[in-house]
Amino acid sequence: MKPNSSLPVLYSLRNCPYAMRARIAIYYAKQTVALRDLVLTDKPAEMIAVSPKGTVPVLVTELVNGEPRVIEESLEVMLWALDKSDPDNLLHSDIPHLLPEMLSLISIFDDEFKQCFDKYQCAKRYHEDSLVSDRAACEKYIADLEQRLQLTEFLVSDKNSLADIALLPFIRKFSKVERQWYLHSPYPKLRAWLNNYLQSRMFSKVMTQYPLWLENKAVITFGNDH
Structure with missing residues (x-):
């Protein structure tokens, strides 16, 4: 162009x-x-x-x-x-209640998860004793996504959505902090979800x-x- x-x-x-x-x-x-x-x-x-x-x-x-x-x-x-x-x-415009749900989920990750993640990332970088507890704080939110993916192919439905692409970059960062732990963590659905995007043309x-x-x-x- x-x-x-x-x-x-x-x-x-x-x-x-x-x-x-x-x-x-x-x-x-x-x-x-x-x-x-x-x-x-x-x-x-x-x-x-x-x-x-x-x-x-x-x-x-x-x-x-x-x-x-x-x-x-x-x-x-x-x-x-x-x-x-x-x-x-x-935006799932055919299902009106889903947009507020997606915006709520994004807000939780932008506000609450991001704070936990920043602490976790710093604990790893600076070899702090709080690494495991900081990771556990993040896992509260990660486990919620895993549970969602047990029910639907994507985070709010069986189709890609605003919520999925908004959270994607942050889950990618989370997956890199302790790579070996992440690869063996009890979140197989989330790993498959993330890999689907990372291997895409998009x-x-x-x-x-x-x-x-x-x-x-x-x-x-x-x-x-x-």
Whole structure:
């Protein structure tokens, strides 16, 4: 696809789970954005100008009252994309009660699980004595997902959903902290669920490594090329 200066601009960090979930939703929604990959130690002034908090993802999109709309939260980027196009029905629009359920599950993981996970990851990194107890705190949430996957193929139904792709990057990070423990942990359904995504064309596309935008400020399109 030819570069188009009118495309929405997505500031992203390749391995950030929040930026990752935004790219996943854009991929599934078959939207196209101008991708600007960055590193945290060298943030583009253009991004800071529209989003002073300096975290990714940041999506700069259509004009509202003459000003560009800036979306700074990953879940809002996901909903923006899927509101425009949802060919796989990730929002499960035919089952109205499922969207609030999905948003609730995502909120629990973004707030409660993330706090537990950060402690667990630090305990591993710094060889702290709390490693096992910090892992156990995470397992409360992991066990809930395993139980869900005993009942349905995906987290809220037998089809892929917003909840699945929103949690995916964080479960991937969890799986890497103590790799051998994870591979032998009592969560076989979760491992199969995660592997299904990691081995997909979607994940390969979403995790493609692009040149950093500040290197040459080239327009790199991401999304609707599949």
